[in-house]
Amino acid sequence: MRLYHSPMSIALACRLALTAADIGHEVVIVNSLSGETKQEPFLSINPLGEVPALDHDGAIVTQTVAILSFIADHGGQGWADPTPIERAKELSTMIVAAAEVQAAWKMINRPNRYAPSDTAAAEVGAQARIRLDAAYAELERRIALRDTGKALGILDYHAGVLALWKIMAPAGQGLSPTPHLDAVKDRLMNTPKLRQVIDEDIANYTAMVG
Ligand SMILES: N[C@@H](CCC(=O)N[C@@H](CS)C(=O)NCC(=O)O)C(=O)O
Structure with a gap:
């Protein structure tokens, strides 16, 4: 898995979830402060120009809540109560x-x-x-x-x-x-x-x- 991330952005929540679940991942830094998120090549990954974005076997998922939900399902942990x-x-x-x-x-x-x-x-x-x-x-x-x-x-x-x-x-x-x-x-x-x-x-x- 590859996580597009900018330090101290909300993508940190996804880094923490991946780390907690021991899911192997690569972190690609896209500097949101210098505007890298709003430029190519990142805009081709997320046209909204925001991190986080997660690449799982070529499938791109954006939006923190969706990524966290996927990590919890994929890693088999992360939901406080799965009901x-x-x-x-x-x-x-x-x-x-x-x-x-x-x-x-x-x-x-x-x-x-x-x-x-x-x-x-x-x-x-x-x-x-x-x-x-x-x-x-x-x-x-x-x-x-x-x-x-x-x-x-x-x-x-x-x-x-x-x-x-x-x-x-x-x-x-x-x-x-x-x-x-x-x-x-x-x-x-x-x-x-x-x-x-x-x-x-x-x-x-x-x-x-x-
Ligand atoms: N609703 C999105 C918001 C993501 C978001 O706002 N990301 C910020 C960093 S915390 C960003 O990439 N900003 C770059 C910009 O707006 O230029 C989510 O929760 O994933």
Whole structure:
């Protein structure tokens, strides 16, 4: 398997899932900060110009939630509870993570894509931060309802990266507390092989931003 990835992007959740399931994979770095995601040859892989993308025997899968779901099915682990209703609930929370939390971050990080002028972009950024706080609150509410006695799974990898973003990105400062989400991140950091991947990603990201 080949994972197209940019350090500290949401694709890190897929790296963690692949690592946790001991699925052999190659990581191809596509620098989203320098715009490589929006250029060929990557646009031929994902015309939306976003990582992650997963190549499995020539079949390309994009979208974090779909890739994580595939990794859980392929690796035979990763669903906290494999019953259809529990899987649906986990998928629901991952869709909130992608459609609400990640989408708000995108508006904060790239407001000019959503506005015709710098003034309008500043307003978009300010509104997006309000939306981000509400999105994290909903993610936190859902994470708080989960049984923490279960093995780590794909929702933990997804939510854990969003917890890291909240701590590391300047725009994450001053948001409402999310203790259950932070505890997910701590569980990942306390798992040596996952911590190694996270530390490597942080180091690569730091080198990338200079
Ligand atoms: N809905 C997509 C969003 C992926 C996404 O936004 N990826 C970002 C990195 S976190 C990206 O590649 N951005 C590059 C760009 O927008 O230019 C998913 O969850 O996979």
